[in-house]
Amino acid sequence: MKTETSAVNINRNIGDFSYPEAHVRDAGVGLSERTIHYIANVKDDPDWVREYRLRGLKTFLEKPLPTHWASKDLEAIDFNKIRYYLSPGTEPKRSWEEVPDDIKRTFERLGIPEQERKFLAGVEAQFDSEAVYSNIKKAVGEQGVIFVGSREGLKNYPEIFRKWFGKVIPIADNKFSALNSAVFSGGSFIYVPPGVKVKHPLQAYFRINAENFGQFERTLIIADEGSEVTYMEGCTAPKFNTPTLHSAVVELVALKGAKIQYITVQNWASNVFNLVTKRGLAHENAEVKWIDCNIGSRLTMKYPSVIMKGRKARGEVLSIALANDGQHQDTGAKMIHAADETTSNIISKSISIGKGRATYRGLVHVPKHLKNCKNNTECDALLINATSRTDTYPAITVRGTGNAVQHEASVSQVSTEQIFYMQQRGLTEAQAMSLSVNGFVNDLVRQFPMEYSVELKRLIELEMEGSVG
Amino acid sequence: MKELNIEKLHIAVGDQEIVRGLTLRVPRGEVHALMGPNGSGKSTLAKVLAGHPDYHVTAGKILMDGEDLLELDPDERARRGLFLAFQYPSEIPGVTIANFLRAALQSRLPEGEELEATDYYAKLYEKMELLGMDRSFTSRAVNEGFSGGEKKRTEILQMAVLEPQYAVLDETDSGLDIDALKTVAHGVNSLRGPDLGILLITHYQRLLNYIIPDYVHVMVAGRIVRSGRKELALELEERGYDWARDGATEPAYR
Structure with a gap:
């Protein structure tokens, strides 16, 4: 599927350009067991991962699209016309010089190498299905911090990887987590040893270059006891005429007293279906904080969650969604309190422009036997035009005594x-x-x-x- | 001629004609007070000068230094030197006074030119001092939760920073206690000078004790019925608007 044009397409959207494809590994169009085996072979997966993928496929095929509550627009995705794996067939490079020219130029236009020099502790850059560049500053690596692609994580650190992989988000969590479990490729694997505080952020940049393609990265971050880490992800894609699919799974594990901050600026082109499952597990006195900004995509469905498993664990979601013409940002947060004295905070702001639509879905769960749990939820919507739309679906279950919940919502208009x-x-x-x-x-x-x-x-x-x- | 020139202006809202053949000239360097009872069309005139989209000019002209204002969008008028101190200023949640005025000044610079931050803050603080405003005020969101007096003072602060050639002050005295009125008047007086023409719209004579106008015009039912020197305001205070209306001939303008 090579295009003949050598000229670069560009307009005001910084990410809206693409270079001709030069993929060596291509799983072809459509999804079947053959696709799974192709991916598992190319990636040289251990047997348990191959099995895991096949279970993912089975679950994906069994589960219906969630259109009884979600947008019917999901029906526009033709899963048989998508390509599920594309890669140059090389290992990720440790220096930008070694990255193939077209790909390097792409990331340079997006300003990634420059940002790395300025303020990042490490960068991973994914191009279609695989990481093409992955590097961590020497001083950070020497502290024992691991920051690699998911494939390298699985190969080189199997004991940590397997222990936590798929434990926060099970295959059957939802249709799209099942799909990701079947065809996942790329994404980051991070491990921060006990007590290590990574001063500067680690960043991953996800780039889709190919048409009729699905990107399914899988990220796993483990912050060991008392450690701290900030991870940032950015993403762009050129705007193609056909729908592009992005369906990631991100699992965070903050062990006792650890802090993870996960920042997303999602700027996909407006033909991308962005269906992502993100969840963090916070042990005793640990903190998981999601900062989630959704500017791009055609339809985003994403509800970052925190399960507060240990006493005094904290969860936070700060999110901003901007829905312009032809966009639906269906976002929110889930806070599952599972121990005493846990606290959660959700602040969500959405802006709807033109015929854009923003939806907030929130779930706060505090079971009966818990004591001294607190949740604060604020969700504010701003409507720019008379045609703009916003909907709020909060679901708050708080049982028992001695738990406090506060919920505020507002809708305002620019007059x-x-x-x-x-x-x-x-x-x-x-x-x-x-x-x-x-x-x-x-x-x-x-x-x-x-x-x-x-x-x-x-x-x-x-x-x-x-x-x- | 450096003046704001309103000629035989007619303004309608829907089917209703609010301003009916109004003629008025405000040269730079002068303060003209426009007085009139409620519903006489004063505030409508102010909004039309600034280009509010809800009002329609059905006849007449407005020229600013010879340029046709009616051809320009509200922001173009502002950048060419027209300022309106609003009777009811809008709140802009989350936008600080400092950032707002900075954006307003930036919009006056040619493309690619950046406002010098240090110069800007020096100027801003100088003008705030003039108006007896605390510096911490700059970090408050524009008009959000402000008292009536704070809003009016903020309007004058904006005028001081933006340095217009023509300023329309719409009922700037309304809702102010005597101390606030004096502060605002002091601010306006300190901005008076040969480069600024002021149209001072007010319902009451009170303000004119503190901002002494060069000329006074009385507007009734969409037209100017009397014009005169500052003494006219006092006479009007004494005799009332009915007198102004009854004795009206063609307005004697200078």
């Missing part, structure tokens, strides 16, 4: 008067909109690491510029 006021000070309509939206998310963005808040504000400005006038 004509407000825009006129700002225009009277000299701002164009688009600038006024953009500033209003930035104001709406500001208190939340302030809690993000600096590099990300700057990037996020820039992305919001780009979206607003394109949506007015």
Whole structure:
């Protein structure tokens, strides 16, 4: 499936360009047991992983699409027309010089090597199905921190990998976690030894380059007792005419007293179905924090979760969703309290522009036998146009006494008067909109690491510029 | 001629004609007070000058330094030097005064040119001092949770920072106690000068004790019925709007 064009396609979307494909390994179109065996052979999987994949396929085929509660738009995905594995067939490189030119140019245009030099402790770059680059700063590696692709994790650290893989999110959690379990490839494997605090973030960048393709990375992060780590992921893809599928599974394990912060800026092209399962397990006194920003994609369904398994564990989800014309951001959070004195916090802000639609689904669960658990949920929606839409589906089950829950929700609109006021000070309509939206998310963005808040504000400005006038 | 020139202006909202053939000139360097009872069309005029989308000019002209304002969008008018101090300023949640004014100044620079941050803050703090405002004010969101007096003072602060050529002050005195009124008046007076023309819209004579106008115009039912020097305001205070209306001939303009 090579395209003849050598010219690069570009428009205002930074990620909307692609180079001709040069894949050596290709599982072909469609999904069957043969596909699974192809992937398992190419990746040289141990038998238990091959078995795991086959169970994943079986479960995927058995489970119906969840359209009884989710968007019917899911029916637009033709699973028989997708390619499930594409790779250059080489190992990930440790230096950018060794990365093939086209791929290197892609990441350079996205600014990844530059960011690595500036403020990152390590970078992994995935191109279609496999990591093409993976590097950790020497000083961080010497502390015993492992940061590799999932395949390398499985090969070189089987005892840690197998112990936790699939334990936070079982195959049958949902149809798409089952699909990922069947065809997963790429993603990060991170292990932080006890007491090690990784100062700078580790970053992964996921890039889809090929058409009719599905990316199914699998990320597993284990923070051992008392350790701390921040992981950031970014993603882009060119906009193709046919739907692209991205269905990841991310499992986090924070052992006693550990802290994991996981940051996502999702900027997929508007033809991408982004169906992701993310869950963290927080042991005693541990903290799992998801910062989740969804700007791109056609349909995103993602509800980062924390299971607070140990006493005094903490879970947090801070999320921002921006839904423009033709987009549906169906996002939210799940907080499962499973021990005494656990606390969780959810702050969700969504912005709907034009005919865009934002949905918030929240689940907070505190069973009867627990004491002194707390949850705070705030969800605010901003509607830009009369045609914009927002829906909120909170599900809060709190039983027993001595547990406290607080829930606040608001819907607001940018008014004509407000825009006129700002225009009277000299701002164009688009600038006024953009500033209003930035104001709406500001208190939340302030809690993000600096590099990300700057990037996020820039992305919001780009979206607003394109949506007015 | 450096002036704001309103000629035979007619304004309608829906089928209703609110302003009916209004003519008024505000040259730079002068303060013109526009007085009138409720519903006379004063605030409508203010909004139309700024380009509010809900009002329609059915006839007449508005020229600013010779340029046709009606051809311009609200933000273009603002960048060319027209400022409106709103009677009811909007809240902009989450956007600080410092960031808002910075964006407003930035919008006046040519593309690719960045506002110098240190100069900006120096200017902002200087103007705040002038208005007796605490510096911590800059980190509050624009008008959010402000008292009436704080809102009006913030309007004047914006005017001071943006340095317009023409300013329309719409009922800037309404809702202010005497201390707040004095502060706001002091702020406006300190901005007076040969480069600034001010149209001061007010219902009451009270404000004009503190901002002494060069001319006073009385507006009733969409037209100017009397014009005169500052003494007209006092006479009007004494005799009431009915007197102004009854004795009206063609407005004597200078």
